[in-house]
Amino acid sequence: MGILCNQDQIFTSAYSTAIYLSQILKLPSRRNKVFVLGERGKFEAELDSLGIPHIGGSDSSFDRVMKPEDFDDIASEKTIDKSVGAVVVGMDMNVNYLKLSYAAHYLRRDAVFLATNTDSTYPTSGIVFPGAGCISAALMPMVRLAPLSLGKPSHAMIQAIRSRYELDLERCCMVGDRLDTDIKLGIDGGLGGTLLVLTGVSQLEDLQAAVPETVPSAYAEKLSDLCVG
Structure with missing residues (x-):
């Protein structure tokens, strides 16, 4: 776009979340994995760059209709990864009931609820579409929790930026x-x-x-x- 900058000068909400997980939240080693309900690749790349293990996200096994046996497998925790200590919700244009069910179960197992952002709208093509906040909002009534947003206007984003850069605010x-x-x-x-x-x-x-x-x-x-x- 003709803007003179380098990668280190770009601080997205996805990177903010990864920094928060790595340098501020610091999950215990026995529950250091993240379940990702978000856009393919982008957030996972940020987690990989900081050595944070994760599941969900671009895993194609979640891109399907929920089957009757899935209810039993989740309820019995047959397919639950007990090392998940955080659920991160971001923009996911392939969100489905199966992903929401896993995310909700991990949250009910006391995983930390984080959101890369809670924007209600996604402006593009001259109008607005549903934003990432609509996805995290779908989980809130069931788990009776609101996510800590690492995007604007959350103060946690300022914390993450200050932990990465030395800035005179x-x-x-x-x-x-x-x-x-x-x-x-x-x-x-x-x-x-x-x-x-x-x-x-x-x-x-x-x-x-x-x-x-x-x-x-x-x-x-x-x-x-x-x-x-």
């Missing part, structure tokens, strides 16, 4: 297009400034009606406005 500015995630992260995280750009989810009418904890320091019609003059 007062000299950082959060730039984003969404008030309730981007701008709230900057404010809650104690960053020196926040800038809303109006090229995404939040528009000027949303800014005018915003609650104090989501009001940015400044706004611009588009990011390139910073280059004018």
